[in-house]
Amino acid sequence: MRIAVVGAGGVGGYFGTRLAEAGNEVTFVARGRHLEAIRANGGLVVRSPLGEFRAPSDRFVPALADVGPADVVLVAVKLWDTEDVAVGLRDLAAAGARVISLQNGVQKDTVLREHLPPRTVWGGVCYISAAIEEPGVIAHRGGMQKLVFGPYDGEDGARAEEFREVCAKAGVDAEVSADIARAVWEKYVFLTGLSGTTSAVRQPIGVVRRDPATRALLRDVMAEAAAVGRASGVHLDESFVEERLAFCDTLPATMTSSMHHDLEQGNRLELPWLSGGVADLGRALGVPTPRNRTVADILAPYVQGRPRVE
Missing domain, CATH: 3.40.50.720 (NAD(P)-binding Rossmann-like Domain)
Incomplete structure (x- = not known):
């Protein structure tokens, strides 16, 4: 081919x-x-x-x-x-x-x-x-x-x-x-959680899922993304977020996200389309997304790469 x-x-x-x-x-x-x-x-x-x-x-x-x-x-x-x-x-x-x-x-x-x-x-x-x-x-x-x-x-x-x-x-x-539209949203829910939390915490998934506070953050970020998906007309099971959280428990502890990698390398970030995208879509659809908005705000200075200290 x-x-x-x-x-x-x-x-x-x-x-x-x-x-x-x-x-x-x-x-x-x-x-x-x-x-x-x-x-x-x-x-x-x-x-x-x-x-x-x-x-x-x-x-x-x-x-x-x-x-x-x-x-x-x-x-x-x-x-x-x-x-x-x-x-x-x-x-x-x-x-x-x-x-x-x-x-x-x-x-x-x-x-x-x-x-x-x-x-x-x-x-x-x-x-x-x-x-x-x-x-x-x-x-x-x-x-x-x-x-x-x-x-x-x-x-x-x-x-x-x-x-x-x-x-x-x-x-x-x-x-x-x-149902590829659903598959795309399912990946988006998972990736938003993985990228947002590993980048905000500056640690791989093993650290994020082990600490109760950051584990809750991971779940909430995914739950908000799923709510936005449902409001967009995509069918996502009510159990989907818990299933994704359980899936995160099966990942290698050292696994991280491409956005976390880019953050560490001082590269430009896809944040506006990930947690930032969830927050923007949520606002347009009337769906609250406080956790994603906070992640987007925390990482905002890094969107164009490592910030310069004036």
């Missing part, structure tokens, strides 16, 4: 490399020091508890305009780049490519559909802890690595199943969802 991966960081780098090693024609769009290191070292290296994987440097290009025809496009850039990527994908989508965003948040596909034929945009979420360890190297932490995707309109079922089979042959845990 011909696959384009837009963004070769932790998410795109991991899944794209696994798909490339399985014999698929994968083209990565990368940039900056990461791309320079990939070219200098002969490819991208993924270090994982599941093994070490590599994608050759000749599969990496600096711009979407350099990508050839594709059957599937995986979008794995930060949320602030979504609109620019959507504009750059117009030709590929018009030629029949299906676009799956693996980004965080719940607004991503709305942005993509503003620029692309709606039927070409499938919903998608991923479950993985992976990040750029150093330019040219991806570190995958823990054994979790799962993709969930599917068309919003219920069509393209056979095509979605074909991509699932491609993922399975590559050793990637993958699932086609019959």
Whole structure:
């Protein structure tokens, strides 16, 4: 299968490399020091508890305009780049490519559909802890690595199943969802809790879930996000938050979030689309979100990167 991966960081780098090693024609769009290191070292290296994987440097290009025809496009850039990527994908989508965003948040596909034929945009979420360890190297932490995707309109079922089979042959845990909007919100509820608490506490999930006060914060942040989802018309079971809290207890104690990683590295944060997004959507829908608003306020000075002390 011909696959384009837009963004070769932790998410795109991991899944794209696994798909490339399985014999698929994968083209990565990368940039900056990461791309320079990939070219200098002969490819991208993924270090994982599941093994070490590599994608050759000749599969990496600096711009979407350099990508050839594709059957599937995986979008794995930060949320602030979504609109620019959507504009750059117009030709590929018009030629029949299906676009799956693996980004965080719940607004991503709305942005993509503003620029692309709606039927070409499938919903998608991923479950993985992976990040750029150093330019040219991806570190995958823990054994979790799962993709969930599917068309919003219920069509393209056979095509979605074909991509699932491609993922399975590559050793990637993958699932086609019959209710992808719900799956996206379920991931959003979990991720908002994980990212907001690990970033605000500056500790991995093991510390957050062990202390009674921060465990309550984790639960409340997820409960507010779930309430906003229900007010948006998405069906989320009343037991869902407790189930997610129990799921957090199964995660490796050292697991953290990409936002916590970015915070520690002094990078820009996706906060406006995570806890900030919950707070904004809640205000528009009349749903109280005091815990998410507090997390967003605490982290606000770091949104554009490490703040300067004047």
